[in-house]
Structure formats: structure tokens, C-alpha cells
Amino acid sequence: SQQGEEDPQALSIQEGENATMNCSYKTSINNLQWYRQNSGRGLVHLILIRSNEREKHSGRLRVTLDTSKKSSSLLITASRAADTASYFCATDAKDYKLSFGAGTTVTVRA
Amino acid sequence: DAGITQSPRHKVTETGTPVTLRCHQTENHRYMYWYRQDPGHGLRLIHYSYGVKDTDKGEVSDGYSVSRSKTEDFLLTLESATSSQTSVYFCAISESRGGAYNEQFFGPGTRLTVL
Numbered sequence: 001s002q003q004g005e006e007d008p009q010a011l012s013i014q015e016g017e018n019a020t021m022n023c024s025y026k027t028s029i030n031n032l033q034w035y036r037q038n039s040g041r042g043l044v045h046l047i048l049i050r051s052n053e054r055e056k057h058s059g060r061l062r063v064t065l066d067t068s069k070k071s072s073s074l075l076i077t078a079s080r081a082a083d084t085a086s087y088f089c090a091t092d093a094k095d096y097k098l099s100f101g102a103g104t105t106v107t108v109r110a
Numbered sequence: 111d112a113g114i115t116q117s118p119r120h121k122v123t124e125t126g127t128p129v130t131l132r133c134h135q136t137e138n139h140r141y142m143y144w145y146r147q148d149p150g151h152g153l154r155l156i157h158y159s160y161g162v163k164d165t166d167k168g169e170v171s172d173g174y175s176v177s178r179s180k181t182e183d184f185l186l187t188l189e190s191a192t193s194s195q196t197s198v199y200f201c202a203i204s205e206s207r208g209g210a211y212n213e214q215f216f217g218p219g220t221r222l223t224v225l
Contacts, residue, residue, distance in 0.1 A: 033213060042114075042200055042216035043153070088152060097168065098214060100145075100152040 003027065003099030004089040012107045019076040021104040023089030024069075032065055032072050033090045033098070043088065046074075079108045113137045114217035116201050122223045129188040131220050133201030135181075141204045142184040143214065144168075144176060146197040153200065159184055191224040198222070 007022045023032070031050045035043040049056045049065045049072065056063045062075040076083055086105045090098040113136040123129050133142060141160055145153040145168075155168030157176040165176050173195060175187045188195055199220045206212035 040219075042218050043202075043214075045213035045215070048213060097155055097158065100154075102150055102152040 003029075003091045004032075004101035006087070006089055006101040006104040008104060009102070010105045010107070012109060013079055014109050015079060015081060017079055019079050019083070019106050019108075021074050021087055021106070023072045023074070023101060025072075025089075025091045025099075026070065028067075029091045031092060032063075034061075034063060034072075034074050035088045035090060035100075037086045037088065037103070039085070046087075076106075079106075081108050081110055084108045114201060114203060114215060116199075116217040116220045118220060119218065120221045122225065123191050124225050125192055126190050129191050129222065129224075131186045131199055131201075131222070133184045133186070133217055135184075135201075135203050137203060137205075137215070138181060139203040139205045139215075140181075141206070142178065143202040143204075144174070144184065144186045145200045145202065146170065146195075147200060147219075148197050156186065156199075188222075191222075193224050196222060196224045 004023045004025045013019050031048055033048045034046045036046050037043045047058045047063050049063050060077045065072045084107050086103040088100050088103045090100045115134045117132045143158040144156040147153050154170045156170055156174050157168055159165045159178045177185045201217040202214040204212050204214045
């Protein structure tokens with residue numbers, strides 16, 4: 001069963017706008033990760049946030065984590081056409097295992 | 111795709127035939143994983159390995175078996191393929207405990223169609 005659930009399922013924005021997507025999960029975690037998947041490719045790790053962290057930045061990415069609400073958000077600022085992809089959150093459920101959500105598909109319009 | 115290759119990249123087979131997918135890594139990472147990706151389900155873990163000859167089941171392991179005789183190779187076998195196993199299969203590796211302290215690196219995927 002999926003631990004993480006992304007919202008929205010799909011998002012369409014204009015180039016230069018910000019994109020925000022959310023992830024909710026059910027059980028306590030050690031960390032939460034975000035991955036990107038371009039069409040027809042494997043997943044690429046974007047950022048990892050540990051349960052004792054509240055916010056983390058990486059370039060144009062900003063991730064927040066609220067363990068009290070069991071939720072995380074991924075913000076992509078100043079979006080570009082190259083950001084068009086599916087984004088997945090993943091939580092560590094049990095030893096050695098990640099649990100992935102179904103993903104948010106982001107389309108950036110020129 | 112970070113020193114991970116999968117073969118074949120595409121395969122069409124018939125129901126009831128055995129199929130083996132191969133994952134090969136050049137990173138010398140201890141942990142290896144097989145996932146399947148289906149629309150609306152995200153990635154689901156099939157099997158994983160925490161060392162040579164050490165494997166364990168994931169959440170959707172029925173109908174699949176794995177083997178790891180060398181650090182660099184992790185094989186996924188469908189003993190008798192069924193149409194429900196039509197999917198895209200991804201191999202992943204991690205240096206440390208998967209997800210606990212380190213990210214996973216993914217291969218390019220194998221698209222399998224079972225007719």
C-alpha cells in the first residue's frame with residue numbers, strides 16, 4: 001500500500017510561475033524524499049528531508065515537512081519547460097524500503 | 111543513470127513464458143531493488159537485496175523471484191508471465207539503507223508487455 005499520496009494529481013503552469021505540490025503520509029517516518037521522472041526515464045532523486053528538519057532548499061526547490069500533520073510540500077520556483085515531469089514523494093516505511101506515492105504530473109507551458 | 115543498466119529495455123512475451131530481467135550496476139552499492147510502475151500506482155517494490163545472496167520480498171512479490179550472485183547483478187524472473195505483469199520495471203540501487211539515510215538511484219527501466 002502507498003504510504004505517500006501526492007496532491008494534486010496534475011498541475012499545469014506558465015513558464016516562470018511557481019509550482020507547489022503536496023505529499024501526505026500515514027505513519028511516522030525517518031525521512032521523506034522527492035524524486036522527478038521525465039517521460040520514459042527512470043526516477044531522479046531531488047532532495048531528502050529528515051524528520052527533524054522543517055525546511056530544506058536545493059537550487060530552485062524548496063521542501064517543507066510538517067510531521068505533526070504528516071505532510072510535505074515541494075515548491076519549484078521560476079519554473080522552466082525542463083521542469084515538465086512527474087514528481088514523486090517517497091517515505092521510508094520499513095527497513096530498506098521506500099514507499100512511493102502515485103505522483104504529481106507537472107506541465108510547464110511556454 | 112548513474113552506472114545502472116537494465117536489459118532488455120523492451121520485451122514482448124506471451125502468457126506462460128519465463129522472463130528474466132537483468133540489472134547491472136558499476137557503483138558497488140550494497141542495496142538493490144526491483145520496482146514495477148503502473149498508472150495510478152506509483153512505484154511498488156517487488157523484491158530487494160541487501161547483499162550477495164541476501165534478498166527479501168517487497169509488497170508485490172507474488173509471481174516474481176530474484177537472485178543476486180554478484181554485487182553488480184540483480185536478476186528478476188517471472189517464472190510464468192501473466193498479462194497482469196505487463197508493466198515498466200525499474201531497478202534501483204542505494205549505498206546505504208534504502209531511504210533511511212541515502213537516496214536511491216534508478217535505472218532506465220524495462221518495458222515488459224505480456225500478451
